Amino acid sequence: MRKIVSVDDDPNILQAFETAIRQKGYEILTTTDPNAVGQILSENDVDLLMLDVRMPQKSGFDIFRELKKQAPRLRVLFVTAYPKSFSVRNEDILKMWQQDFADGETDIMYKPFTLDTLFKKIEGLIGPAGGDEYESDTNREG
């Protein structure tokens, strides 16, 4: 089963993610503590990290930069209500965009979002729940 870790300082958001994502068939671990992410990743075989951007203790960008050094192929979905967090007027953001996003392993989702969008984003990064591989289109109508 594909495993997702979600980090957000708002426990209500995490609860909502947990319910929806689990129902979809993924395994999910959640934490409000951004400093716990490293340990969670070292103890679990994680397919996707969902990161809030603005958190009081540590920003999602800081976590992302730290983890990209340790696990360059880690797939990350940023979740934020602030599209301007990704403003390239900030040189650090532009650099991160050009260097760390260029491999296509990272995506963004803005709040508010629909469950349909959430699942499309997750499936686009790690595929559907349950399989070791992406689901084939073979059985779908064209």
Added chain:
Amino acid sequence: MNMNPTPIARAEIYRQVRTVLVRHLIDVGRLTIQISMNHLHLQGTLRRLSGVTAVLTSQNIHAIFSELRLIRGVRRVNGEFDNWRQMDDVGASWVPITVEKLAAPPVTTPVGEVFEVKEADKTSPSAPPAG
């Protein structure tokens, strides 16, 4: 002949699509990507990241779509955007969708009555903070 990409190929297609969009400084947070039967479908708002000064043009979109069609396993690219639409003919230009504000109905007052706007009435309530 089976035209479906293999499961692994689909993962790679998604990754390469994001790579193209990121290279063009497209705000991927406003788009969803779906791949089915060698058909790539982009949906949402097509715009550049906040802070990018270069305006997105029809030519830029054609260039992006051309790059997307070069991805192995992609035969057709379809865009369904709420801010751009493609003209009907094949290979046609993309045109921005402009939202026109509806004109407010004129304020009418009975003849002879003075319509006074107080200073306090002009202030609009502050927007709630984003979630």
